[in-house]
Each structure stands twice: as structure tokens, then as C-alpha cells.
Amino acid sequence: RTTVFVLGDAxxxxxxxxxxxxxxxxxxxxxxxxxxxxxxxxxxxGDSAAPAYADLVEMHECRTARQLGGLVGRLLPV
Numbered sequence: 001r002t003t004v005f006v007l008g009d010a011x012x013x014x015x016x017x018x019x020x021x022x023x024x025x026x027x028x029x030x031x032x033x034x035x036x037x038x039x040x041x042x043x044x045x046g047d048s049a050a051p052a053y054a055d056l057v058e059m060h061e062c063r064t065a066r067q068l069g070g071l072v073g074r075l076l077p078v
Contacts, residue, residue, distance in 0.1 A: 002029050031058075034059040
């Protein structure tokens with residue numbers, strides 16, 4: 001089993017967010033982490049499906065190299 005990293009802002013551009021596909025990925029993978037470059041306060045605004053995706057997979061704000069380094073340090077065993 002594998003770990004999946006999704007990198008993206010979770011915006012749908014007014015399209016179907018295809019939650020069943022994300023749910024299936026989460027079911028098949030051991031872990032799924034979504035790294036979202038938008039500030040947490042913008043999740044769920046406009047066409048953002050971030051709250052719906054975050055209900056299915058672990059989502060983290062990841063805007064900077066410092067945030068990325070901290071996140072990787074917390075998530076991956078060394």
C-alpha cells in the first residue's frame with residue numbers, strides 16, 4: 001500500500017468535485033495527504049471544494065518551503 005500526496009488548491013472551476021474518485025483513492029491508499037497552497041481561511045470560499053475533500057483525506061495548508069519541510073517532518077518517519 002502506498003502514500004498519496006495531492007498538491008492543489010481544491011478549486012473545481014465550477015465543475016463536479018468528483019468526491020467518489022477521491023473517496024476511492026483514499027480507500028485504496030494507506031494514507032492520503034492533500035497539500036493546499038491556499039490559506040486555510042479561503043477553503044470553502046468561491047468554488048473551493050476543500051472542506052468536502054478534507055472530510056475524505058487529511059488536508060494541510062502548504063504555502064511555503066518552511067511549511068512543506070515542517071509537514072514532511074511530521075508526516076514521514078525518519
